[in-house]
């Protein structure tokens with residue numbers, strides 16, 4: 001097809017591997033820049049005990065590389081990491097990756113991007129695809145006295161595997177999905193385990209079905225059977241969950257609330273049950289999905305601490321009720337800064353406009369993928385993508401197919417620059433914020449879904465709309481520049497060829 005172009009992919013996690021595979025399929029030259037020393041993204045970074053994916057494993061795979069070998073419905077983190085490593089190897093992506101070198105700057109100039117890495121390496125690309133993840137930069141709150149702690153203290157994403165856990169006094173701060181998984185994994189190993197809860201969480205039970213060797217053989221021998229399973233898992237989640245989160249009056253949300261409530265009632269001690277009872281609606285914060293958390297927190301060596309943390313002392317945590325909780329190990333399961341995306345990489349778009357300035361009030365992108373004045377720059381799992389208990393693999397697959405249709409326009413020579421128009425971006429944001437009013441995320445809780453203005457930083461429409469919108473670009477929502485033409489056109493209807501003639 002027409003022009004040959006070069007594409008930089010930033011990040012070699014799930015979305016970056018996907019982008020590289022799809023670019024290669026189209027014979028597009030690509031370089032993947034990875035700051036770490038291996039692939040896997042979040043599954044490489046997170047290695048805490050109990051790490052698993054609460055999205056059904058068979059659905060949490062690329063549609064072109066299903067995996068018949070999962071042992072259970074919800075796979076362990078190490079197996080998911082191994083899956084992404086294997087796919088990257090099998091699809092010949094490894095040689096395309098430049099490891100251990102962080103991209104620090106991207107500057108747009110004359111229909112291309114100048115890229116600079118931390119080591120001083122420079123290169124130029126026609127297109128950049130940011131596949132840098134959402135839950136990536138840890139949120140590490142300051143606790144007074146933390147530097148005086150005599151034990152081991154670290155964030156869940158910086159797990160220190162040299163620290164002994166068995167028979168120790170372990171404290172975990174936080175009650176999100178990470179803390180719940182840690183609790184289930186660490187209570188059986190600790191001498192004493194304390195969970196420091198600021199806000200109670202709704203916990204939805206889900207049995208973690210095991211797959212037998214016969215099941216796996218069936219999936220292996222007959223991909224249609226495996227595909228049917230994926231369809232089932234997918235539609236169960238979408239039917240039960242997608243509507244629930246965007247409509248707080250929906251029967252689906254009522255059903256989730258009932259399941260969570262019934263689960264909570266399994267807590268035997270009324271005082272513990274009361275302290276574990278959230279004061280907001282289920283799914284307002286991301287649902288914790290676990291069949292083991294409540295059992296773990298009820299064990300004799302486990303304690304739920306709800307008095308606020310006052311400070312850290314050499315021996316442990318002092319809470320507002322004056323009690324000192326003596327600890328050997330302190331884990332901050334305090335979540336992530338979710339508004340970073342490609343940053344801290346400096347991204348300078350058309351006419352010197354800085355992405356940091358454009359995103360000063362929060363990251364925004366048209367359909368989560370394109371930012372006005374940042375031509376030929378696209379995001380996977382970018383701002384306001386569907387999040388929550390969906391398969392982000394599937395989300396990224398929809399997005400890359402859409403982005404590649406825009407990239408194909410460059411290859412065909414229809415234009416040299418393409419980015420969403422300001423009007424399309426504004427219209428999308430207006431509709432997105434309006435739709436947010438009916439979502440469960442605004443029903444009275446604080447969560448990482450909410451931006452500084454209290455608007456959910458998420459896809460607030462139906463999942464069907466996401467699939468519809470990502471089928472094909474509406475070119476009237478894009479500003480394109482034709483080759484060697486100084487004339488920009490809105491909507492792709494007045495493009496000019498190299499001689500400046502109108503071509504459409």
Ligand code: N01
Pocket residue numbers: 052053054055135141142173174175176177178179181197198199286309333334335336388446448
């Ligand atoms: O982080 P979180 P996470 N003092 O932000 C508390 C995905 N994930 O790492 O609720 C005391 O949910 C904070 O308290 P509060 C998934 O999308 C997926 O657990 O703000 N506490 C909260 O309890 C998930 O949603 C899987 O009052 C403080 C906790 O820390 C996302 O990652 C597994 C505090 C943070 O919870 C993030 O989950 C794991 C402070 N100063 C994670 N600051 C899967 O299975 C924060 N907290 C796919």
